[in-house]
Amino acid sequence: MDLELRHLKIVKAVADAGSLTRAATALGLAQPALSAQLKRVERALGGTLFVRGREGVRATALGELVLERARVLLPAVCELQEEAQRFARQGAHGYRLGGTHGPLLGGLVDRLAREEPGVPVTTYTSWSEKEVAGGVADGRLDFALVGVCGESAPPEPGRLAWMEVARDPVHVMLAEDHPLALARTPREEIELAELAAEAWTDVPGDGCFGDCFAAACVRAGFAPACVYETDTASCVHLVQVGRAVGLCRATFPATPGLVTRPLAGTPLVWRHVLGWHPAARVAARAAGVLSHARAAHEEALGRSASAAGAGALRAAAVRAPAAQLRCG
The missing domain is CATH 1.10.10.10 (Winged helix-like DNA-binding domain superfamily/Winged helix DNA-binding domain)
Known part of the structure; x- marks a missing residue:
């Protein structure tokens, strides 16, 4: 035998x-x-x-x-x-991109399509950073473009390589006729405590952002009365009709009926990160994809609802050094 x-x-x-x-x-x-x-x-x-x-x-x-x-x-x-x-x-040469909510994935698709016309680019989106990272880890996706809260580790830290694209301060999203929107210019900050009586809305995620937001509110002297976790379109609607104020990244695009304002002291930071499997064939293309993702971030800042304060945003969006993140 x-x-x-x-x-x-x-x-x-x-x-x-x-x-x-x-x-x-x-x-x-x-x-x-x-x-x-x-x-x-x-x-x-x-x-x-x-x-x-x-x-x-x-x-x-x-x-x-x-x-x-x-x-x-x-x-x-x-x-x-x-x-x-x-x-x-x-399979064949191409880009299979996974991402969560936000404007960067579309910008990355556009830049890759312009740079390499005829090369297939496909996308997969989910609210779950872990799900997208898992797709890269098991070979169903080539790159993950997701966000993480503050200095927390990206998903699958032992299996994927991660690089930071950029980091943004988290802003508050208000209806354009909200008293605080009328009283502040785009560059003027709002104290989190000034929003203590508001209901809030944000998109869901499986990281620590919700806990970090709650902790920031406690430090400001209150607990949020209500937080609606829902998709981006519903978040926008709830803010537009005055039902809630929203949390958004500095790259949130200009939207009719809405304004965004920075929070004083930058209590919350969002890091955009790009991940790939180091043993995959696409790893050789990671540097190019990272460069396109960073350019897409710059373009998103220029189109953002806070474009009037873009200089201040760029000062806050400090990138990590060009070395691989050591996470986990």
């Missing part, structure tokens, strides 16, 4: 479980079937792998040798399989 990977999995399962009964349960086999398979493996390898006792099984010297090799080979084969699947999914 030739030794196969499934045989090594059986040996490792028995050693990990410490007994044939527990190993059979873990493998979904009947104990007699497992015992028969283990005997065949032992015959193929030329000796006994385990000594059975009242307290379970103990590996023999031969068993320890086999286990040592199995613990190297099994993860290596698993990694090979994952890498091969990623490679097969990547």
Whole structure:
């Protein structure tokens, strides 16, 4: 009988479980079937792998040798399989981009399409940063363009490479006839405490932004009475009709009926980050995609609802050095 990977999995399962009964349960086999398979493996390898006792099984010297090799080979084969699947999914040259809400993904698509006409660009969007990053980690997407709150780590820190595109102060979004909008110029800041009586609206996410916002409100001396988490269009509508004030990035585009104002002291910061799998073929194109994403951010700032204060925004949107982020 030739030794196969499934045989090594059986040996490792028995050693990990410490007994044939527990190993059979873990493998979904009947104990007699497992015992028969283990005997065949032992015959193929030329000796006994385990000594059975009242307290379970103990590996023999031969068993320890086999286990040592199995613990190297099994993860290596698993990694090979994952890498091969990623490679097969990547297909022809093109860009498969994943992103969350915000204007940067559209800007990145536009720049890539202009730079490389005829090269396919596809997109996938989700409110979940983790979902988008997971798509890159398993090879369904090439790049993730998402945001994270403050200095928090991007998703999948152990599997993906991440670079910072830019960072923006978080602004408040008001109806154009809101008293604070009428009383402030685009560059004038609003104290968070001045909004204590307001209901709020924001898009959902699976990072720490909601907790950080709540903490900023507590530091300002209040707890938000109501926060509507909904899609961007609904957030805009709630602000336009005066039902709530919104939280938005500095890159939020100019929208009829709305104005945005900076918050005093910049209590919340949003970092735009680009992620990719370092072992994927597209990793060689990451520097170019990052450059386009940064240019898209500059263009979004120019079109933003706070364009009149763009100089102040650019001073606040401080980029990280051109070195890979060490997150997680």
